[in-house]
Amino acid sequence: MVARDYGQYDGITQALELVGERWALLIVRDLLVGPRRYGELAAGLPRIPSNILAARLKELQAAGVIRRAPRSRIVLYELTPYGRELEPVVLAFGAWGFKALGDPRAEQIITPDSMTISLRTAFRPQVAAELPATAYGARFGGDDLLIRVQGPELAVTRGDGPADLAFASGPGIHRLISGELTPEAAIDAGVVEVLDGPRILLTRFATTFHLAA
Structure with a gap:
């Protein structure tokens, strides 16, 4: 058809x-x-x-x-x-579209599935391979994602669980992933709220997940 x-x-x-x-x-x-x-x-x-x-x-x-x-x-x-x-096509398309993202409009949302694919798109396995294994608990709106990074492997699942760093954010997370905001600036601007764990691990997150805008 x-x-x-x-x-x-x-x-x-x-x-x-x-x-x-x-x-x-x-x-x-x-x-x-x-x-x-x-x-x-x-x-x-x-x-x-x-x-x-x-x-x-x-x-x-x-x-x-x-x-x-x-x-x-x-x-x-x-x-x-x-x-x-289609997976590499979708990830490449997402990386290309990321370059044109402006500030999110009030009615725009991120969903658990859209954020999961965004994380896959931004994930840098070669960088992660040099960092300690880390689990992140991320809350986007009312949805929780558990993001596990172990060497060059990434696993993202819905729900919560034991995490080294727990944080909350929204569509503005793209400003951290793009490098527009440093982790400390993202916290100060309210783009990211650290819920549990050492703030320094947000730097590891931003190093592991990065897309140039």
């Missing part, structure tokens, strides 16, 4: 016809974090109309990008192996 036909024959055109419709790539972004139920996808994309979400899911299934995966009494949507090939 092709929602839009550009009338051209090349790989970029074909890719746009498969995932270029509005919301499609954000659905892929969230499914890169893990399988999701329909309601979870809708909750993670609060502005998507239900008919558009249903249509995009059908289109992505028809394109072989995602599939329905019945589990017990529920149905999950997950990426196919072909769909998972």
